[in-house]
Amino acid sequence: MIRVYTNRINYQYDLHALIKAFYPEHDIRTMDIAQYSVEDDCGNEVRVEFYDFRLELYIRIDAKGKNYSAYFGSNMTQVSKKWHKLTLYEKLCDYTGRTLPWGNLTGVRPTKLAMGMLAEGVDDDSAVEWLRKEHAVSDEKARLSVDIARREMQILDTVNCRDGYSLYIGIPFCPTTCLYCSFTSYPIAAWKERINEYLNALFKEIDFISEIYNGKPLDTVYVGGGTPTTLEADELARLFGKIRESFSFSGVREFTVEAGRADSITREKLEVMKKYGVTRISINPQTMKEETLRLIGRRHTVLQVKEAFAMARSVGFDNINMDMILGLPNEIEADVENTIHEIEMLNPDSLTVHSLAIKRASRLSQWIEENGISMLINTDNTMRIAREGAERLGMKPYYLYRQKNMSGNFENVGYAREGKYGIYNILIMEEKQTIVALGAGSISKRVYLDGNIKRRENVKEVAQYIERIDEMIERKRVLFSD
Numbered sequence: 325m326i327r328v329y330t331n332r333i334n335y336q337y338d339l340h341a342l343i344k345a346f347y348p349e350h351d352i353r354t355m356d357i358a359q360y361s362v363e364d365d366c367g368n369e370v371r372v373e374f375y376d377f378r379l380e381l382y383i384r385i386d387a388k389g390k391n392y393s394a395y396f397g398s399n400m401t402q403v404s405k406k407w408h409k410l411t412l413y414e415k416l417c418d419y420t421g422r423t424l425p426w427g428n429l430t431g432v433r434p435t436k437l438a439m440g441m442l443a444e445g446v447d448d449d450s451a452v453e454w455l456r457k458e459h460a461v462s463d464e465k466a467r468l469s470v471d472i473a474r475r476e477m478q479i480l481d482t483v484n485c486r487d488g489y490s491l492y493i494g495i496p497f498c499p500t501t502c503l504y505c506s507f508t509s510y511p512i513a514a515w516k517e518r519i520n521e522y523l524n525a526l527f528k529e530i531d532f533i534s535e536i537y538n539g540k541p542l543d544t545v546y547v548g549g550g551t552p553t554t555l556e557a558d559e560l561a562r563l564f565g566k567i568r569e570s571f572s573f574s575g576v577r578e579f580t581v582e583a584g585r586a587d588s589i590t591r592e593k594l595e596v597m598k599k600y601g602v603t604r605i606s607i608n609p610q611t612m613k614e615e616t617l618r619l620i621g622r623r624h625t626v627l628q629v630k631e632a633f634a635m636a637r638s639v640g641f642d643n644i645n646m647d648m649i650l651g652l653p654n655e656i657e658a659d660v661e662n663t664i665h666e667i668e669m670l671n672p673d674s675l676t677v678h679s680l681a682i683k684r685a686s687r688l689s690q691w692i693e694e695n696g697i698s699m700l701i702n703t704d705n706t707m708r709i710a711r712e713g714a715e716r717l718g719m720k721p722y723y724l725y726r727q728k729n730m731s732g733n734f735e736n737v738g739y740a741r742e743g744k745y746g747i748y749n750i751l752i753m754e755e756k757q758t759i760v761a762l763g764a765g766s767i768s769k770r771v772y773l774d775g776n777i778k779r780r781e782n783v784k785e786v787a788q789y790i791e792r793i794d795e796m797i798e799r800k801r802v803l804f805s806d
C-alpha cells in the first residue's frame with residue numbers, strides 16, 4: 325500500500341489516479357496531512373503540500389525517500405490544478421525514472437481534449453504540440469488522439485446529435501463470468517426461468533420511452549450487456565420484435581448486437597437478428613490461445629469463434645466487430661502475434677483492441693494476489709503488433725478510451741474500415757448525444773444543448789430491477805420529461 329497525504333483534500337482524486345498510474349500494483353490510500361503520523365508508516369508514502377506559489381513533495385515508494393520543491397512564478401495570481409498535476413507528474417517521472425505514454429492525463433476520454441482543440445479551429449500539429457506540452461503526452465499518443473478526434477468529428481457531422489438520441493438495451497446475462505469482468509453480468513443458468521420476467525420489466529421501460537420520445541429521431545440502437553445472445557432465439561425474437569414495433573427505425577443508422585461469446589451463438593439466433601434488421605454484431609475472441617481462454621473462464625474454444633464467425637458471414641452479416649485483449653495472464657508477444665494472425669484470417673470489419681483493466685470487483689484481482697502482476701504483459705510492442713494487424717486489415721483508429729488500472733497504462737482503441745465505424749461507440753465516448761439506456765445496470769445520459777450532462781442509473785441487481793421497475797421508470801421520467 326502507498327499512503328498519500330496532502331493538505332488539499334479536493335486534490336485527492338487526482339493524486340490517487342496519478343500515483344496509481346505509476347504504481348498499478350499498489351493500493352493507494354489518500355488522506356488529509358493533518359492525519360499524518362509516523363506510527364502509521366507502512367513503508368511507502370507520498371506527502372504533497374501545496375502552497376500559494378510552491379509545492380513541497382516527499383516520495384518514498386519501494387526505494388529511498390526523496391524530497392522535491394517546485395516554485396511557480398510569483399506573478400501567477402493563482403496556480404491552477406493543471407500546473408500542480410503536471411509538476412507532480414514530472415517529479416514522479418524523476419523518482420521512478422519512467423514516463424507514462426499518456427503523461428499526466430488520467431481521465432477516460434483523452435480524445436475529448438483533442439476534439440475541443442480542433443473544434444476551436446486549431447490545426448492538427450498544434451493540437452499535438454499542446455497535448456505534448458501541457459500534459460506531457462507522448463508524441464505517438466498525442467498524434468493518435470488528434471487523428472481519432474478528427475475522424476470522430478467527420479463521423480459526428482453525419483449524426484443528428486442535437487435533436488436525435490440513441491438507445492442502449494442491456495441484457496445482463498453471460499454463459500459464465502470472465503476472470504476480468506466488472507460489468508453487470510450474471511450466469512444465464514441461474515436466470516433461465518426468470519428471463520420472461522426480465523423481458524417484461526424491460527418492455528415496460530421501452531413502452532415508457534417510446535411514448536415520451538415519440539417523434540424524436542432515433543439514430544443508433546445498441547443491445548449489449550452481458551451477452552444478449554445468451555437469450556434463446558425465441559426470446560431474442562420477442563425482444564427485437566418489441567424494439568422494432570416501439571420505435572421508428574426510419575432514421576436508424578446502426579443497430580448493433582453484442583454476440584460477444586462464441587458459445588452463445590447459433591445459426592437460429594443469427595437468423596433472428598438478421599430478420600429484425602440488426603446491422604452490426606460483435607463476436608469477440610479476446611485471444612486465440614486455448615489455454616488463456618480456459619484460464620479466463622470463457623469456456624469456448626478458438627474453433628467455436630471461427631465457426632461462429634463463418635456462420636455469421638453465411639447468414640449475411642457484413643459488419644462484424646471482433647474484440648481482443650492485450651495483457652491477458654501469461655500471454656507473451658508471440659501469443660498476441662498469433663491472435664492477430666488468426667483474426668486477420670477471419671477478416672472482420674472492425675477490431676477493438678483492449679488493454680486489460682484490473683478492476684477490484686473482478687476475480688482478476690484475486691488472481692493477481694495469488695500469481696503476481698508480472699504475468700500480465702502489455703508493452704509498446706504488443707500495442708504495435710495489434711495496431712499493425714488492424715492496418716493490414718485496412719482499418720483506421722476511430723475511437724479510444726482509457727480505464728483506470730489498465731495494464732501497461734495504455735488505452736482501448738477501436739479500429740474499423742471506412743463505412744464500418746461503430747457510431748454508437750463514438751457517441752458514448754464523446755458524450756455528444758443523449759443516450760437512453762434500459763435494463764439492469766444501465767446508465768442513461770442526457771446531453772443538453774449547452775453541453776451539460778445528467779445521468780441516471782438503473783439498479784444493477786436483476787431481481788431488484790424486476791421488482792423496482794416502476795421506480796426505474798420514475799427515474800427516467802425525472803431525467804427525460806422536460
Ligand code: SF4
Pocket residue numbers: 497498500501502504505506507508509549550551584585
Ligand atoms: S462476456 Fe463480457 S460481460 Fe460477459 S462475463 Fe465476460 S466480460 Fe463480463
